[in-house]
Amino acid sequence: MTNSTATPTDLDVTLERHRTELTGYCYRMLGSSFEAEDAVQDTMVRAWRSYEKFEGRSSLRSWLYRIATNVCLDMLTAGNKRARPMDLSESTPLAQAALSPRPDNTWLEPMPDARVLPTTEDPAEAAVAKESVRLAFMAALQQLPAKQRAVLILREVLAWKASEVAELLDTSVASVNSALQRARATLAERAQHGADAVVSDPLDEDQQKLLDRYVAAFEGYDMTALTALLHEDAIMTMPPFDLWLTGHDDITGFMTTLGSACAGSRLLPVQVNGLPGFAQYKPDPEKGGFTPWAVQVLEISDGRITGFHCFLDTQRWFPLFGLPLHLESEADQVEEGA
Numbered sequence: 001m002t003n004s005t006a007t008p009t010d011l012d013v014t015l016e017r018h019r020t021e022l023t024g025y026c027y028r029m030l031g032s033s034f035e036a037e038d039a040v041q042d043t044m045v046r047a048w049r050s051y052e053k054f055e056g057r058s059s060l061r062s063w064l065y066r067i068a069t070n071v072c073l074d075m076l077t078a079g080n081k082r083a084r085p086m087d088l089s090e091s092t093p094l095a096q097a098a099l100s101p102r103p104d105n106t107w108l109e110p111m112p113d114a115r116v117l118p119t120t121e122d123p124a125e126a127a128v129a130k131e132s133v134r135l136a137f138m139a140a141l142q143q144l145p146a147k148q149r150a151v152l153i154l155r156e157v158l159a160w161k162a163s164e165v166a167e168l169l170d171t172s173v174a175s176v177n178s179a180l181q182r183a184r185a186t187l188a189e190r191a192q193h194g195a196d197a198v199v200s201d202p203l204d205e206d207q208q209k210l211l212d213r214y215v216a217a218f219e220g221y222d223m224t225a226l227t228a229l230l231h232e233d234a235i236m237t238m239p240p241f242d243l244w245l246t247g248h249d250d251i252t253g254f255m256t257t258l259g260s261a262c263a264g265s266r267l268l269p270v271q272v273n274g275l276p277g278f279a280q281y282k283p284d285p286e287k288g289g290f291t292p293w294a295v296q297v298l299e300i301s302d303g304r305i306t307g308f309h310c311f312l313d314t315q316r317w318f319p320l321f322g323l324p325l326h327l328e329s330e331a332d333q334v335e336e337g338a
Contacts, residue, residue, distance in 0.1 A: 011051060015044050018061060022068050024116035028132060028153050029072040031082030031142050033109045033320060036116075039075060043068040058167070066168045069150055076146040082108040084139050084309075085237045085244040086193050092243050094250040097258060099241045107239040108138055110295050110311045112321050113271040130274030132157040134197060135297060135309060138273070140187050148183040155180050193235055197299035197306065199275055207300060211269075211276055214298070214305065218280075221263040223252040231304040238294075238310045251308065266290050270321055272297050279318065280310070281327045290327035292318045 019040060026043075027036035046067050047054075054063055083106060092098075117129050131137060132153070141149050147169065154160040154168070155176070162180075166173045200207060210229065217225035230248035237244045245251050255262065267278040277297045281290035292314035299307030311317055318325055 011048065014060065015047055015064070018064050019044070020114075020116065020118045022064060024118070024129070024133065025065065025153060025158070026068055026072055027111050027116050028138065028141055028157065029069075029146070029149055030075060031108045031138055032105075033111045033115075034316070035075060036111070039068065039071045042071050046071070062164065062168065065154075069168060073146050073150070080105055081142045082106070082139075083142060084108050084135065084193070085239065085242050086235065087139055087142075089242060089244075091235075091246040094245065094253045094257075097243055097245070097254060099238075099243060099258065101240040102242050104240060104313070106242075108135065108142065110135075110272050110277075110297055110309075110317060113274060115320075117274070128157065130199075132274075134274045135299070135307070136193060136197065139193075140190060143190060144183050144186055148179045148186070151176055151179040152183040152187075193307065197275065198301050203276065206303060207276075210300065210303060210305070211298070215267050215278070218267060219265060221255070221265075223256060226255075227252055229305050230308070231301070231306045234304070234306050234308060236308045236310070238312055240313060262293065265293065266327060267296070268323070270295065270323070272321075275299060279321065279323045284326070287326070289329045292323070292325055295321065 022040045022043060023036055026039040027033065030036050030039060043064060047064055054060070058066075088106075111133065113130070113133070116133055117126070120126050120129070141152070144152065150169065151165055154165045155162065160168075162173045162176045166176045169176070203211070213225070214229050216222075217229060227248045230251060232248060233246060234248055234251060235244060235246055236251045236254070245254055262280070262282050265280050265282045267280055270277045270279050272295060275297050277295060279292065280294040280296055282293040283289075284291040294310040294312050294314065295317045297307070297309040297311070298305055299309075314325075317323075
C-alpha cells in the first residue's frame, strides 16, 4: 500500500501509537513536561502534512524520531538548560532560608510516568526507561550540548545503532561515536545529587514499608518519625523557589517554621519520573477540605529518603497528573453520604 492510500483515520491511529515514546524522547531532550508535549504535537502535525512525501526508506518510527529531533533542536537553539536548585547555587542554612522564585523556564519539570514510559513486557527495558527519566539523570542530560544529548539518548537509552543515529542526524558514524564519548565523559565528571537513588520496579517490601512510614509521618506531621526516615544528608528542593536545604535537621526545621502551613496535609501516591511520589494537599482554611500544594518526588537509597523534591506550581502539575484541584475532608464526605 502506498502512503497516499492511507486514510486520515488510519494515519491518526498509526501516529498516536508513537506518542508516548516520542513524548519521553522530547522530555529527555527538553527537560520540560509542557514543552515536550508541544514538541510532540508539532512532530505529529509535521508528519501529517508531509506524510505523502515519506518514501519508506526508513521505518515510520525512525522518520518520526528525525522530525522530533529537529523540533527539539530548534527549541533548544536559545540555549536554555533546565536545572534543579542545587545545579544553580549552594544549599542555604535554615537560619538564612528565604523563598525567592525564579521563572518557570529555569526549572527541570516533573512528568507522570504514564505520559513518557511505553508499556513493555521486558523488565530490563522497563528499568532502563525508568532510570532515564529520573531527576538526577534528567539534570545530567541538561548539561550536554543539544546534539550530544540526542546522541546519548538515542544510543544509550533507546539502544539505537550508531549507523541509525548517524542517518537520523545526517552525520557520520565516527561523529556519532565521538559525540557519545564526549557526552559520557561530561556525565562522569559531574557528580549528580540523587544519582545513587535505588528504586525497585515494582517497589520491594522494604521500600513500600518506608513509603508507608513516610506517609504516616508526613500526614501526622511527626518530625521525630520523619527524621528517622531521612538520610542525614537528605536534600529538599521546592521549585519555583531556588532555596534548597541539606540534612534532616534543616528539612524538619523548615517544615515546622516557614512550612508549618503543611501540617495536616493529605498525600495521594503518584508515579513520577520513574520514582515514587505523592500529590500533597494541604488544609484549605477558606473552603474546607484540602487544596493542592505540591507534587513530591522521593529519592531512596539504603533504606532512607535521600531526596525530597516538591514542585509547587500546582495549577500546572495537578491537571497534568489527572489530579483533582480540591479534596473533601472525611467529615464532608460523611456528611454528603448521610
